[in-house]
Amino acid sequence: xxxxxxxxxxxxxxxxSTAVVLAFVTVQSTxxxxxxxxxxxxxxxxxxxxxxxxxxxxxxxxxxVPIEGRKKFLxxxxxxxxxxxxxxxxxxEGVQTYQRSSFSKWxxxxxxxxxxxxxxxxxxxxxxxxxxxxxxx
Numbered sequence: 001x002x003x004x005x006x007x008x009x010x011x012x013x014x015x016x017s018t019a020v021v022l023a024f025v026t027v028q029s030t031x032x033x034x035x036x037x038x039x040x041x042x043x044x045x046x047x048x049x050x051x052x053x054x055x056x057x058x059x060x061x062x063x064x065v066p067i068e069g070r071k072k073f074l075x076x077x078x079x080x081x082x083x084x085x086x087x088x089x090x091x092x093e094g095v096q097t098y099q100r101s102s103f104s105k106w107x108x109x110x111x112x113x114x115x116x117x118x119x120x121x122x123x124x125x126x127x128x129x130x131x132x133x134x135x136x137x
Contacts, residue, residue, distance in 0.1 A: 003112045003123040004060030014054030019047030058109075062123035065136050070115055077113065077120075080135050086111060 005013070023034075023043030032038050067073040078088070081098050089110075090097040098111040111124040111132070122132055 003062070004109075004125075007055060007059055010059045011051045011055045014058075015047040015051030017047075018050035019043035022046040057127045058125050060123060061126045061129040062121055063129060063133055064119045064121045066118060067115070067120050073115065073120055077136070080132075081111065084131075 019040075020043065023039040026032065026039040026042045027034060030039075034040070081087075085100045085104065085108075086098040087101055088096060089099050094114055096113045096115075098113070099105045100108045109125040109128065111122060111128060114121045122129065122136075124132070
């Protein structure tokens with residue numbers, strides 16, 4: 001089950017967007033010219049830091065857990081996700097999708113769940129997957 005961007009795409013997103021913004025802010029706030037190379041160095045360093053942090057916390061991870069019964073697992077999962085503020089928004093092609101309601105959905109991402117005979121696979125942002133692993137295993 002592959003959801004979301006991979007490791008490289010996530011890093012590049014955070015690196016490039018931060019590098020461009022920091023270079024622009026450095027030029028505007030210090031009056032340095034791009035020809036000096038300093039704004040690009042500041043942007044590159046900031047982009048590297050943001051890329052590593054963004055990749056660590058926001059890349060898509062998945063994990064599988066063994067289950068004994070589909071209904072029992074789904075009931076446990078739904079109560080766990082409800083306590084975390086998630087609600088089911090879709091159930092298509094054997095994949096259930098959960099997301100937070102209101103404003104927080106823009107910052108937390110979605111959780112994808114695929115339940116098979118003896119196991120369930122969950123995929124979401126790394127920080128969410130780590131929290132779910134602690135609760136479900």
